[in-house]
Amino acid sequence: MVNAEPFRSPPAPLAGEGGRGRAAEPPGLPRPLGLLAELTHRCPLGCPYCSNPLALEGRDAELDSATWARVFREAAALGVLQVHLSGGEPAARHDLIEIARAAREAGLYVNLVTSGIGLTGERIRALAEAGVDHVQLSIQDSEADSADRIAGYRGAFRRKTALAAEIVRLGLPLTVNAVVHRANIDRIAAMVELAAALGAGRVEIAHVQYYGWALRNRAALMPTREQVERAAATVAALRARYRRQIVIDSVVPDYHARFPKPCLGGWGRRSLNVTPAGRVLPCHAAEVIPGLEFWSVRDHPLAEIWEHSPAFRAFRGTAWMQEPCARCPRREQDFGGCRCQAFLLTGDAAATDPVCHLSPRHHEIAALAAAQADRPYRYRRMPASAGA
Ligand code: SF4
Ligand code: SF4
Numbered sequence: 001m002v003n004a005e006p007f008r009s010p011p012a013p014l015a016g017e018g019g020r021g022r023a024a025e026p027p028g029l030p031r032p033l034g035l036l037a038e039l040t041h042r043c044p045l046g047c048p049y050c051s052n053p054l055a056l057e058g059r060d061a062e063l064d065s066a067t068w069a070r071v072f073r074e075a076a077a078l079g080v081l082q083v084h085l086s087g088g089e090p091a092a093r094h095d096l097i098e099i100a101r102a103a104r105e106a107g108l109y110v111n112l113v114t115s116g117i118g119l120t121g122e123r124i125r126a127l128a129e130a131g132v133d134h135v136q137l138s139i140q141d142s143e144a145d146s147a148d149r150i151a152g153y154r155g156a157f158r159r160k161t162a163l164a165a166e167i168v169r170l171g172l173p174l175t176v177n178a179v180v181h182r183a184n185i186d187r188i189a190a191m192v193e194l195a196a197a198l199g200a201g202r203v204e205i206a207h208v209q210y211y212g213w214a215l216r217n218r219a220a221l222m223p224t225r226e227q228v229e230r231a232a233a234t235v236a237a238l239r240a241r242y243r244r245q246i247v248i249d250s251v252v253p254d255y256h257a258r259f260p261k262p263c264l265g266g267w268g269r270r271s272l273n274v275t276p277a278g279r280v281l282p283c284h285a286a287e288v289i290p291g292l293e294f295w296s297v298r299d300h301p302l303a304e305i306w307e308h309s310p311a312f313r314a315f316r317g318t319a320w321m322q323e324p325c326a327r328c329p330r331r332e333q334d335f336g337g338c339r340c341q342a343f344l345l346t347g348d349a350a351a352t353d354p355v356c357h358l359s360p361r362h363h364e365i366a367a368l369a370a371a372q373a374d375r376p377y378r379y380r381r382m383p384a385s386a387g388a
Contacts, residue, residue, distance in 0.1 A: 029307060031079030034271040035108075036086055036284060037068065039099060041276050043089040044117045046152030046379030047140065049179055049221055051211040052088065053287060056382045061277040065095040067297065069102035071274060074302035076106045080272070083108040085132075088276070091118030097130045104131025111136060113177075116160040117153065124163065128170050135167050136204075138177040142190035150183060152379040161198060168199035175202040181221035182372060185231050192238050196246045203246055205235060207253030211285040211340060213380040219373035228256045255369040259330070260337025260353040267315040267339055272306065280305045282312050285340040289349045315339050320350050324358045 041056040063071075072083060083103045090096055091114060103110045112127065113136045119127075124135075139160060141147035147157040167174050176195035180188060188205055195203035210218050223231070235250045242248060251261065264271050264283050273281040279294040280302070286292060293310040306312060314320070318331050325336040336342070337353020345354050345368075346361050354361040 030269045032270055032272050032306060033081050035075045035080045035083045036271065036273040037083055038086055038088065038273065038275050038284070039090045040092050041088040042092040042382060043087055043115065044153060045089070045115050045156060046381050047150065048213060048217040048377035048379055049181055049208040050213040050380040051209060051285060052380065053212050054216065057276045063276065063278045065098045065102065067278065068099050071297050071302060072103045072106035072108055076108055078303050078306060081109055082111060084111045084113050086113040089115050089118055097126050100127050100132050101130040109133050116163040117156060119163055121166045124166055125170060128172055132172065134173045134175070136175045136177055137164055137167070138179060139191060139194065140179065141184045142187050142194045146184065164198040174198070174200040175204060176200040177204045177206050179206045179208060181208045182223045182227065185223045185227045188231055188234050189238060192242065192246070192248060196242060200246060203248055205248065205250035209254060211288070215344065216378050219371050220375050220377055222369065222372050224372060225256060225369065228253060254341070254355050255365050257355055258357045260334050260355040262334040263338040266335040268312040269316070280309065283340065286311060288340050289343045322350055322352065325352050328358065
């Protein structure tokens, strides 16, 4: 379950917080806090906002559970506190329970990021016993028909709400990820109400970020400026109304912001992303940047990748920056924004993220934010030949 989830910011502190103990950080190279483990690209849903790459990795390419267990041990030794078991849909892995247990045994705080499809009550109980600490469950809307249409899967809404009840009954902390775009942004209040009624402790109003399949569907998903402004006012009112009941996380969506977000807390500073086949990326979209060399956990220990992999070194720190970032007082705050977005929108991965109003290309973002088109979604589907 990807997109608009917690991976554009440093690994989100989750309910119950942190890992299971971490030594002080040495000077020099920072240590990562979070690992996004993309266990598979397989997923029964077809969300048009999915940020998975267009070229999905098939079942045959996936790392086995023993390799994941080694990766988790290496991650913990490197200082990682939290692992996010994600995908695709992690429940598509028949060995998910074994993988979750291995993450817990490595000493990591285990967050399961799921669409909920493929998780029965029995399976979620087994996952809780295996050591899952927290569940992030996505919803596509507050209304069943619309939610199922967006997910491209009939009956998804009903199954998700039933699973949420079971998660809460087991005492597992639950975050609801409400992924918003033009079709549902006017129902943010109803989605927060739903999350609260389901017993979630937190709801993330996650605006679509335009990578992978979402980029392909950008004009069909893009909210209008008026919708975004209304949504901001709605969220402020909801925070006041629900302040004792549920935490509401929300940030201004990229294309409507003045400053970019500090993508993952800075390239190669706080997190690692391991693809289903084992390539280690500084962020889940990094493969869009041509010429970067990604090392695999099949060939290198994680610590070596973190320190020496050309992809991690490419945009670490600030030495690679051009103007206006190079002399900007915010350069250590937002690190020039997102490298993948800079490349996708300007063709230059070292450019200032054009989301920034100081970028000479910022006017292009404004034009894209104003470009809505009511065309059918192009659903994210995996070819049957890839073992979907
Ligand atoms: S299709 Fe939907 S549920 Fe599946 S990985 Fe993509 S965003 Fe997540
Ligand atoms: S110019 Fe660069 S460093 Fe300064 S605010 Fe914009 S993106 Fe951030």
